[in-house]
Amino acid sequence: xxxxxxxxxxxxxxxxxxxxxxxxxxxxxxxxxxxxxxxxxxxxxxxxxxxxxxxxxxxxxxxxxxxxxxxxxxxxxxxxxxxxxxxxxxxxxxxxxxxxxxxxxxxxxxxxxxxxxxxxxxxxxxxxxxxxxxxxxxxxxxxxxxxxxxxxxxxxxxxxxxxxxxxxxxxxxxxxxxxxxxxxxxxxxxxxxxxxxxxxxxxxxxxxxxxxxxxxxxxxxxxxxxxxxxxxxxxxxxxxxxxxxxxxxxxxxxxxxxxxxxxxxxxxxxxxxxxxxxxxxxxxxxxxxxxxxxxxxxxxxxxxxxxxxxxxxxxxxxxxxxxxxxxxxxxxxxxxxxxxxxxxxxx
Numbered sequence: 001x002x003x004x005x006x007x008x009x010x011x012x013x014x015x016x017x018x019x020x021x022x023x024x025x026x027x028x029x030x031x032x033x034x035x036x037x038x039x040x041x042x043x044x045x046x047x048x049x050x051x052x053x054x055x056x057x058x059x060x061x062x063x064x065x066x067x068x069x070x071x072x073x074x075x076x077x078x079x080x081x082x083x084x085x086x087x088x089x090x091x092x093x094x095x096x097x098x099x100x101x102x103x104x105x106x107x108x109x110x111x112x113x114x115x116x117x118x119x120x121x122x123x124x125x126x127x128x129x130x131x132x133x134x135x136x137x138x139x140x141x142x143x144x145x146x147x148x149x150x151x152x153x154x155x156x157x158x159x160x161x162x163x164x165x166x167x168x169x170x171x172x173x174x175x176x177x178x179x180x181x182x183x184x185x186x187x188x189x190x191x192x193x194x195x196x197x198x199x200x201x202x203x204x205x206x207x208x209x210x211x212x213x214x215x216x217x218x219x220x221x222x223x224x225x226x227x228x229x230x231x232x233x234x235x236x237x238x239x240x241x242x243x244x245x246x247x248x249x250x251x252x253x254x255x256x257x258x259x260x261x262x263x264x265x266x267x268x269x270x271x272x273x274x275x276x277x278x279x280x281x282x283x284x285x286x287x288x289x290x291x292x293x294x295x296x297x298x299x300x301x302x303x304x305x306x307x308x309x310x311x312x313x314x315x316x317x318x319x320x321x322x323x324x325x326x327x328x329x330x331x332x333x334x335x336x337x338x339x340x341x342x343x344x345x346x347x
Contacts, residue, residue, distance in 0.1 A: 002043035010039035062303065063111030063119045065095045065104060071217065071247065072275040073292060074122070077142070080296020081120060088304055090117065097123065112137060118303045138306040140315075142299050143188060152306055152315040154299045158188045161288040161321035162195020162242070165270040168286070168323055169240040170203045173332050174268055178211035178238035180225045180248050186217075189244045192272060196242055211238055215248055222248025226255035230267075239267060239332055246271035246278050249285055253328065265333030274324050283327030295319055 008015040013032050020026040021036040028036075039045070062085050066074040082092045093111060097104040104123065111119060118138040141153040169177055179196055182189030197207050213228060215221030222243055229238055243249035249271030253263060261267050263283055271278060274289030302315050 002045040004045070007036065007039045007043055007045050010043060011035040058117055059115050060090050061114065061116045062090050062092050062300075063095070063107075063114070063116040064092050064121075065097050065107050065111070065119070066122045067097055067099045069094065069096055071245075072277060073245065073247075073273045073290075076275060076292035077296040077299070080293035081300045082296075083293075084297045084300035085304070088300075090304075099123070118307045120299055120303055138303060138310060140299055140303045140306065142295075150314060152302050154295065154302055154315075154317040154319070155188075156290045156295065156319045156321050158191035158321075159195040159198070161272060161290075162192035163199040164195075164321060164323040165192075165242045165272070165288055166196040166199035168325065168329065169242065169268055169270065170199065170205070172240075172268060172329060174240035175205055176211070176236075176238045177205070177207065177240045177242060178229045179207065179213070180222050180229075180241065180243045180252060181212060181214050182217050182244045182248075184214055192242075192244050208236070210236065215251075217245050217247060219247045219251035219254070222251030223255050224251070226252035227259075230255060230259055230261060240329075241267060241269045243269065243271050246273045246275050246285060246287055249287070249328075250277070250281055253281060253283075253285070262333065263328055264330035268329040268332070270323075270329060278324075279326065286326045286329040287324055289322045289324050290319065291322075 004015050004018050008018045011018065011032070012035060017028060017032055018036050018039075021028050021033050022040070062081075064078060064081060066078060069075045069078060078092075078094060085092050093114070093116065095107040095111070097107060104121075108119075108121075116137070118140075120140050120142055122141075122143045139151055141151050141155075143155055166177060177196065177200060179193055181193050184190075193207075193212065200207050210232070211229065213225035215225045225248070226241065229241065232238075241249075241252055243252055249269055252269055255261075256263050256267055256269070263269055269285065271285050271287040272290075273292065274287040275292065278285040278287045298317055298319065302317060306312060306315070
């Protein structure tokens with residue numbers, strides 16, 4: 001890769017003249033300017049972004065750390081963030097943490113080393129929060145934000161979303177509602193289940209401990225958890241299922257189909273996130289919508305506002321969820337689940 005000194009040598013001028021031509025910081029003769037531009041083109045010279053950032057104190061880059069961009073929820077949110085940042089003149093550096101605290105810390109250090117103008121993080125440990133404060137980097141926490149860190153945060157109202165799902169199922173006459181939650185340590189999952197419990201409590205119905213299974217937010221995890229729930233004795237078997245994300249709901253639909261369980265007649269299923277694929281599975285999935293693209297736009301707007309004015313009061317945005325009802329939920333059928341189909345199922 002050519003250097004500024006090589007450009008200067010080819011143009012027959014000093015490297016400071018090259019700098020003035022490229023940065024338009026001082027008048028230069030037309031002859032010298034043409035010589036510099038010709039040398040830049042011939043040598044394919046690219047100015048150092050790091051050098052420019054040291055001078056301007058801006059790299060026009062945003063760092064984004066998410067757990068897994070193969071999860072459509074995170075990819076859709078990331079797209080909303082990217083669209084907003086690009087429109088504002090920023091590029092986005094995307095990192096996948098895989099929910100690994102060590103990998104998350106490594107990526108955070110990399111992004112800080114690259115002098116990103118701001119950071120968006122979907123999960124953050126307390127120690128990482130201390131690091132951000134020490135580095136004085138504008139940051140917004142998205143989705144899985146600890147409540148005790150004094151950083152800007154954007155999240156959906158997860159408890160309200162769980163209540164929406166449970167109330168819908170209760171209105172359909174469902175009473176044996178089961179849940180497939182995410183990992184026990186993930187706060188957003190716990191908040192969604194709390195919402196389900198609250199709505200069921202309002203209706204005088206309790207969520208039995210045996211009807212709440214934990215999985216890993218993947219379709220395979222939802223599938224395995226649903227097999228266990230649908231293998232319960234008839235008196236305990238659920239007639240409705242709330243999944244803490246759409247991917248696990250897809251797995252549950254697959255399990256029900258394999259076992260001959262009719263959805264929604266014998267089992268109503270509700271997911272969470274309302275990713276694009278929710279409309280195209282069979283039956284189409286009822287889901288609590290977060291409007292993922294809009295969530296990305298709001299998150300990006302919060303960060304850009306913080307970059308523009310570091311003295312802004314702390315921003316905390318809570319996005320209200322909506323329930324989108326589709327073919328996976330309906331009034332319960334009179335027939336029971338086919339126990340003959342379930343007899344051979346093992347947890």
